[in-house]
Amino acid sequence: MNNTNTTNDWLFEITPKNKFFSLNLKEVWQYRDLLFLFVKRDVITVYKQTVLGPLWYLIQPLFTAITFTIIFNNVAGINTGNVPPFLFNLAGITVWNYFTACLNGTSDTFKANAGIFGKVYFPRIITPLSVVISNLIKFGIQFFIFIAFYCYYYIQGKDLSLNGSVFLFPVLILVMGFLGLGLGMFISSLVTKYRDFSYLIGFGIQLLMYLSAVMYPMELIKQKLPGYGWIVEYNPLAYIIETSRYMLLNVGEISILGLCYTTIITIAVFFLGLLVFNKTEKSFIDTV
Amino acid sequence: MEKDIILKAENISKQYRLGQVGTGTLSHDLNRWWHQVRGKEDPYLKIGDTNDRSTKAVSEYVWALQDINFEVERGQVLGIIGKNGAGKSTLLKILSKVTAPTTGSIKSRGRIASLLEVGTGFHGEMTGRENIFLNGAILGMTKKEIASKLDEIIEFSGCERYIDTPVKRYSSGMTVRLAFAVAAFLEPEILVIDEVLAVGDAEFQKKAIGKMQDISKGQGRTVLFVSHNMAAVKSLCNKGIILEHGKVVFEGDIENAVSYYLGGDPEAMNLKTFGKEHDFPIFKLDEISLNNPGRTSHELLQEKEVITLTTKLDLKVKDAERYHITYHLYNEMGEAMFSFSNAGSFSLETGVNNISCDFPASFFQSGQYFLSLFIIEDSRQLLFTESDIISFTVVDSGRELGTYMGREPGYIKPQFQWKNNIEK
Numbered sequence: 001m002n003n004t005n006t007t008n009d010w011l012f013e014i015t016p017k018n019k020f021f022s023l024n025l026k027e028v029w030q031y032r033d034l035l036f037l038f039v040k041r042d043v044i045t046v047y048k049q050t051v052l053g054p055l056w057y058l059i060q061p062l063f064t065a066i067t068f069t070i071i072f073n074n075v076a077g078i079n080t081g082n083v084p085p086f087l088f089n090l091a092g093i094t095v096w097n098y099f100t101a102c103l104n105g106t107s108d109t110f111k112a113n114a115g116i117f118g119k120v121y122f123p124r125i126i127t128p129l130s131v132v133i134s135n136l137i138k139f140g141i142q143f144f145i146f147i148a149f150y151c152y153y154y155i156q157g158k159d160l161s162l163n164g165s166v167f168l169f170p171v172l173i174l175v176m177g178f179l180g181l182g183l184g185m186f187i188s189s190l191v192t193k194y195r196d197f198s199y200l201i202g203f204g205i206q207l208l209m210y211l212s213a214v215m216y217p218m219e220l221i222k223q224k225l226p227g228y229g230w231i232v233e234y235n236p237l238a239y240i241i242e243t244s245r246y247m248l249l250n251v252g253e254i255s256i257l258g259l260c261y262t263t264i265i266t267i268a269v270f271f272l273g274l275l276v277f278n279k280t281e282k283s284f285i286d287t288v
Numbered sequence: 289m290e291k292d293i294i295l296k297a298e299n300i301s302k303q304y305r306l307g308q309v310g311t312g313t314l315s316h317d318l319n320r321w322w323h324q325v326r327g328k329e330d331p332y333l334k335i336g337d338t339n340d341r342s343t344k345a346v347s348e349y350v351w352a353l354q355d356i357n358f359e360v361e362r363g364q365v366l367g368i369i370g371k372n373g374a375g376k377s378t379l380l381k382i383l384s385k386v387t388a389p390t391t392g393s394i395k396s397r398g399r400i401a402s403l404l405e406v407g408t409g410f411h412g413e414m415t416g417r418e419n420i421f422l423n424g425a426i427l428g429m430t431k432k433e434i435a436s437k438l439d440e441i442i443e444f445s446g447c448e449r450y451i452d453t454p455v456k457r458y459s460s461g462m463t464v465r466l467a468f469a470v471a472a473f474l475e476p477e478i479l480v481i482d483e484v485l486a487v488g489d490a491e492f493q494k495k496a497i498g499k500m501q502d503i504s505k506g507q508g509r510t511v512l513f514v515s516h517n518m519a520a521v522k523s524l525c526n527k528g529i530i531l532e533h534g535k536v537v538f539e540g541d542i543e544n545a546v547s548y549y550l551g552g553d554p555e556a557m558n559l560k561t562f563g564k565e566h567d568f569p570i571f572k573l574d575e576i577s578l579n580n581p582g583r584t585s586h587e588l589l590q591e592k593e594v595i596t597l598t599t600k601l602d603l604k605v606k607d608a609e610r611y612h613i614t615y616h617l618y619n620e621m622g623e624a625m626f627s628f629s630n631a632g633s634f635s636l637e638t639g640v641n642n643i644s645c646d647f648p649a650s651f652f653q654s655g656q657y658f659l660s661l662f663i664i665e666d667s668r669q670l671l672f673t674e675s676d677i678i679s680f681t682v683v684d685s686g687r688e689l690g691t692y693m694g695r696e697p698g699y700i701k702p703q704f705q706w707k708n709n710i711e712k
Contacts, residue, residue: 014385014394034425041422045413116409120402120426121385193317282388285381286304 027123038130043137057141065090072215082159083249092214094146095244098139099180100205105131106184107201110192110284124281132177166247175266176240182270189280212237217252236262292362294510299392300356302378303349352378353534365504365511367525369549374531376514384480398477412456419455423470437473445469472499482514518546519684547588559585560678574600578680591654592685595647602640609635614662619699652682653699
C-alpha cells in the first residue's frame with residue numbers, strides 16, 4: 001500500500017526563516033540559463049537606440065582619464081614617474097570603474113527588481129551575479145582600449161614594461177568583483193528598509209575614489225599627508241588599484257601584507273553581504 | 289486508497305505592518321533584535337488585528353493571513369475564492385516563494401511555478417523571441433526546454449509576424465498573449481494562476497481556459513486557481529477554499545464553495561416570511577419565495593434552470609376574484625425592467641393561495657434583481673404596495689469548457705423563435 005501521508009519525502013518546504021548561510025549553489029546551477037540570459041540582456045540592451053552604441057563603453061573612461069591628466073598631472077603636478085600620466089590614469093580608472101559598476105549595480109538589486117521579485121521566484125542571487133558578470137564584459141572592452149594605448153605609447157618609445165606578476169591580474173579583478181558584490185548585496189539589503197543608504201552610496205563612491213589611490217600613487221599620500229596616510233592604507237581598494245598598476249605598468253609598490261589584508265576583508269564582506277542578503281530576500285517585498 | 293497529497297499548508301500566517309514604513313521602524317527592529325538576543329519571542333507577533341479592511345485598525349500590525357491549513361491532492365484543481373483583500377494574493381505570494389510566511393510552513397512534493405502576473409520580466413528593447421527565452425528562464429525553464437517548445441509557443445501566442453520585433457512595439461494584448469503562451473508551456477507539477485482571465489479578448493480567453501483544462505485534466509497536473517469569475521472557477525476547479533479576513537471559512541467541493549461564497553451575501557436569501565405588519569382586513573401576505581424546481585429557496589438560483597416565484601397570499605374576503613397581484617422587476621441599477629401579473633391567467637380564490645410564476649430556464653442573466661409587489665382591486669384600485677419586497681440573485685451555472693466565460697450584456701436573455709429559410 002502506498003502510504004504517502006506518513007512519509008516525509010517532501011521536495012521542499014517553505015518556512016519563515018532561511019538557514020544562516022544558504023548559498024544554494026545547486027539551485028543557482030539549475031538557473032544558470034537565467035544567469036546567462038540576464039547577462040545577455042544587460043549587455044545588449046544598455047546602448048540600444050543610441051547612435052554610438054558600444055562606443056559609449058569607451059568614451060566614458062577616455063574622457064575621465066583625459067580630465068584627470070589635465071587636473072591632477074598638469075595642474076596639480078602629480079608625478080607618475082616614467083609612465084605617461086594618461087596611461088597611469090587610464091589604468092586606475094578602468095579598474096576602478098569595474099568596482100563602482102559592480103557596487104552600483106548590485107546595491108540596487110532589490111529596489112530595482114521589486115516588480116519582478118514580487119511576482120516570481122528564482123534564486124535572488126542570480127541578479128547581483130549577473131551584474132558582476134555583465135560588468136566584467138564591459139570591463140573587458142574597456143581594458144582593450146587600455147591595451148591599445150599601451151601599445152601606442154610603447155611604439156612611441158616610452159619606457160614601459162609589464163611586471164612578471166601580471167598573470168595574477170585576473171585574480172585581482174576577481175577579488176575586486178567579489179568585494180563589490182559583497183558590499184553591494186549588503187547595501188541592497190539595507191536599502192529595502194532604509195532608503196538612506198541609496199543616497200549614501202551616491203556620493204560615498206565619489207569620496208571613496210579619492211581614498212583609493214586612483215589618480216595618485218600610494219607612496220605620494222604617505223609623503224604628503226603623513227598624518228592621514230593611514231586612511232588610504234586601511235582601504236582595501238587602494239591596494240587593488242596600486243597592485244594592478246604595479247602589474248600592468250611596473251610602477252609603485254606591491255605589498256603582500258596589504259593584499260592579504262584585502263583578501264581577508266573581501267571574504268568577510270562577501271559573507272556578511274550574503275548573510276544579510278539571505279535574510280532579506282525572503283520578505284523584502286513587504287518592506288521595499 | 290490513500291490520498292496523494294502534493295501540497296500541504298500548515299498554520300500559515302502572515303503579518304504586515306500598517307501605514308508608513310519609516311518612523312519607528314528602527315526602534316521596532318532594535319526591540320525585536322533585543323528580544324531575540326535574550327531568547328524571547330518577537331514582541332510584535334502577539335499583537336495584530338484580523339484582516340478586515342472596513343474596520344478601523346487598533347494595532348499597527350495586521351494579520352493578512354491567519355492559521356491557514358489546507359491540503360491539495362495530485363491532479364486536483366483548487367479554486368481560491370474571496371473578496372478583495374481577503375488574503376488571496378498574499379497566499380499565492382507565499383506559495384510562489386515571493387515572500388515568506390510569518391509563521392507556519394508549506395510542504396510540497398512538486399515544483400511550483402506561478403503565473404501571478406503574466407509578462408513578468410519582459411524587456412521592451414528585446415524581440416519577442418528573445419523575451420520568450422528570458423521569460424521562460426525567469427519562470428524556471430532551461431534554455432533547452434524553451435528551445436524545444438519555441439515553435440509551439442510562438443504558434444500559440446499568434447504573434448508569428450512580430451516575433452523578431454522589440455516587445456515595446458507590441459500592443460498590450462499581444463504582450464499578454466505572448467506572455468501567457470510562455471507560461472502555458474511551463475511544466476511544473478503545481479501551477480499557480482491568478483486572474484489570467486481578466487485580460488485578453490473573448491477568443492483568447494477561450495484559448496487560455498482550454499489550455500488550463502488541458503494542463504489540469506489532460507496532463508494531470510495540480511493547479512491552484514484564483515479568480516473572481518465564478519463561471520470559470522466552477523468549470524475548472526473541483527475543490528474550493530474560501531478566504532475571508534485572512535482565514536479559511538470554507539473548504540470543500542467547488543459547487544458548495546461557490547454557493548457558500550455567493551450565499552454569504554445576506555441579500556441573496558430567496559425567501560421572505562411576513563408577520564403581523566402584513567396582516568390586513570382583506571388579505572394577509574404570508575410568504576414570497578424563489579427557487580429552482582427541485583431545490584429549496586435557501587439554495588442559489590441557477591441561471592440555466594427554471595426559476596419559480598411563489599407568493600403565498602391568504603384572501604379573507606368572499607369576492608376573491610376581484611383581486612390580482614402584479615410584480616415590477618428591477619435590476620441592480622434600480623432600472624425597471626418589466627411588470628408581470630396573474631390577471632388574465634386565473635382568478636384568485638378565498639383562502640390561502642399559493643400563486644406561482646415560472647421564469648423559463650436561461651431567462652435571467654446572472655445578477656441581483658429586486659421585486660416590487662402590488663395588490664390590486666378591480667383592476668384599477670391599488671390596495672397594497674411595497675417596493676423591493678424581495679431581492680434575489682441569479683448565479684452563473686458551470687459552462688462548457690472552452691466557451692466564453694464572461695457575462696453577456698444586458699439582464700435577460702429571452703429565447704426567441706429563430707427560423708432559417710434556406711434558398712435553394
